[in-house]
Amino acid sequence: MSMDKYRGETSRQSPDIEEIFAQINDSLTNLDKIEDEGAELIKSINEYHDRIQHVGYASQDVKEKLESLYKEAIKQASREEEMDKKISKDIDKYLEFIKDSRTPSDGLNIEEIHKKRRNLETSSGSSNKAKKSKVSQSKSNVIIKNGTSVAAKQPRDKDIEENWILATVVGYKPESKSYEVEDADKDEASNRPGERFIVPVKNVIAIPNSGEMRSPEFPKDSTVIALYPSTTCFYKAVVVIPPSKLTPKASRYLLTFEDDENAERYVDAHYVLDIPKEK
Structure with missing residues (x-):
């Protein structure tokens, strides 16, 4: 995203609008740095997963390093989201200044203002889509090892209903x-x-080891897919009580399955998974 096309206009604007303009440029520079950090984190995470795939197991040191990297990646994603929000807010302020300060003789009408905003949002959206694409590609490079x-x-x-x-x-x-x-x-x-x-x-989801569960857990009323008790099939279900809310706490969910007459059933947490996204 670039604000260069507005540089000619800022000389005719108040100090306030020049300050907002400078803030947007600074924020865009910082956003680029944050995205670069994210790319490096993803690269490091994938290198460790490749190493695990090669040797067939994960040592305690590798597990701890991966845990640290994932925590850093979560923080990086939060920083990126906050910076996106700040840039969007500053752009709104900038465009409001333009709208308020322009007169008909300036030759810029409301439609042109909104057009500028759409151009900025399109540019920002393209950057975010590219980022998400890189993340998705990186995730797909993590090969699930044999025996998982x-x-x-x-x-x-094999199954016309294509069940999981x-x-x-x-x-x-x-x-x-x-x-x-x-x-x-x-x-x-x-x-x-x-x-x-x-x-x-895209049609394979790794299941955590027994005793492990998704973090954070699925809250009450979340829609999931889960292994129906005493079967080898996954069906859509809704969370009634997550593990942390059970008394006593346990590594299982209380669920109601679709088309199961609202019966409540317990399922081990590692067999409760995100609803697969249709692609």
């Missing part, structure tokens, strides 16, 4: 950016392993 339990969306040719099921990763196919997974539902009679199938990366 996942929720996998079944292919349409419990499965295990048995391989990653970089050429097609997809995983081969094995259905957790085994043939009990023959003790044969479950069926294997290929799913794209």
Whole structure:
């Protein structure tokens, strides 16, 4: 985002508007620095995940370092959000000054003012979209290792409803950016392993280890997908009581599942996941 096209106008404005203009430029410079910090954090996080993938496990030192990096990334994202809000607020002030100080002889009408604002917002939005794109790309580069339990969306040719099921990763196919997974539902009679199938990366969600849970937890009334008790299928559900609100506290949720006559059921926290976004 650039304010250069307004430099010619500020010489005719009051000191107040010049000050706001300078603040916007300073904030944009700071925003660039914050975004660069975020890119470096993502790079470092991915390097550690690559190392874990290579050796097959995470040492305590690596776990602690990753935890520290994730905390820094959360702080960086908060700083970026606050800076975005400040810039937007200052732009509003700047445009209000222009509107209030202009006369018809200046040749700038209200529509032109709003057009300038739209240009600024478009520029800012493009920057944010690029940032989100880089973050999404970085996340997709973190390969789920073999043996990890996942929720996998079944292919349409296997299940016309494309339900999410419990499965295990048995391989990653970089050429097609997809995983081969094995259905957790085994043939009990023959003790044969479950069926294997290929799913794209976007249709696989890693499940935390037993005893672990998402942080922060899902609050009351959140919509999630969760493993229905005594099955290997995930269904949409609503949180009735999160783990921290149970008495005594526990690593499980109390949920009501869709189309389950409002029955309340307990589900281990690591089997309660974000609603997958349709892409």
